[in-house]
Amino acid sequence: MHEELKEAYGFLFEKELLDEIMEVGTLKKVKAGEVIIEIGDYVTGMPLLINGAIKILREDKDGDELLLYFLERGDTCAMTLSCCLGRTKSEIRAVAETDTTFVMIPIAKMEEWTSRYKSWRNFVFAAYHARLSEMLDTIDAIAFLNMDQRLMKYLRDRAKINRDDEIQSTHQQIAYDLHTSRVVISRLLKKLEIEGKISLQRNQIKVIDL
Amino acid sequence: MHEELKEAYGFLFEKELLDEIMEVGTLKKVKAGEVIIEIGDYVTGMPLLINGAIKILREDKDGDELLLYFLERGDTCAMTLSCCLGRTKSEIRAVAETDTTFVMIPIAKMEEWTSRYKSWRNFVFAAYHARLSEMLDTIDAIAFLNMDQRLMKYLRDRAKINRDDEIQSTHQQIAYDLHTSRVVISRLLKKLEIEGKISLQRNQIKVIDL
DNA sequence: AATGTTCTGTAACCATTGTTACTGCATAAG
């Protein structure tokens, strides 16, 4: 854990803080697809992402889903953080997008570090800033873009997150993330393929030029 | 300014901090409709709302608007805060919904207080938490609700914010806030009137039972 | 190889929302 943490966070935190993280944090590894936090869970800690990617989803009362954003190495979930401090239940679901490694920090330490380490404060504020930006981005997409443009953005984002132009996914899974129906996604994907922007196989979409 | 500030924030901040705020903050009063922060502005300070209400808007590249949420007494704009710390331009527009009074805090002090006052840190974190919640709410509304339900929510929110069941507004203004067209709003309002939920006059909507 | 399952493609249709166009009414300005 030492080396990995240092590599991902060494330039952010001083040695003393890194040592403390090492001491109280627990290293977790999850496989792609595993649910890390479920809606309504009490949040017991805050994850520092070391490797992989996590997707953050919102769900409404009918069980309809919507992808909010992805977290990458160096990110933390400000939403979780927010829940921790407010001692409230999670408003979101976190699912591993790829195999993922992260360090879990118990809540208790967070408040302490906030007063003791300037670098920690800055990190937390930066996390909030980043999350608010992502949320604005998401709102822009839902409010101002049509489904075809949202789909293109989604494919671009996933290709980027996975560092792979070949996205392994069924149309149904994409439909869940974008909160629409499978038929709509199939229709739009076919259109993108005809325009030469992607190519389609079963369970796979290859991004050519989006 | 002393008494007003104390009334709105006295239970949050210790005397010492209140005194500092008094010292470096400047009291501002704006009329309903005035633009307080414009998109692209460099943010020079952070507002502590004492009286009135502010609406926060997002705009896309074509100039299309969308209402994000309202701020009330005791609130601050976490978005502004976020911009301050990142030294970035404002991503949103803030417009006075009613005649509004607030205290403007210069950026420089904020960092200092964050390390010195626990109550200030808690306030800032609570502000972030509140804003993230509002953003989630907004996303829920856009993603999961139809326009008629969004309109009802909007009318409820405005009635609550203004503490008045009679909303002074044209259909066009509502259309801007919800990012739709005037015709759509007129159509849905008429439907709500027929259902007995509101009554309509020129420039005015009276909420009866939403 | 035969069968069952999952995924994709497509057509036809519906619902919601957006657009255009025109009307009359209320209010303000002259």
Added chain:
DNA sequence: CTTATGCAGTAACAATGGTTACAGAACATT
């Protein structure tokens, strides 16, 4: 009082996205 302006009501139509239904392809299981 007359005219100009802004606001609201409404009809007709277009566009987008959601729904249902079905067929065939790809893959897995036996």
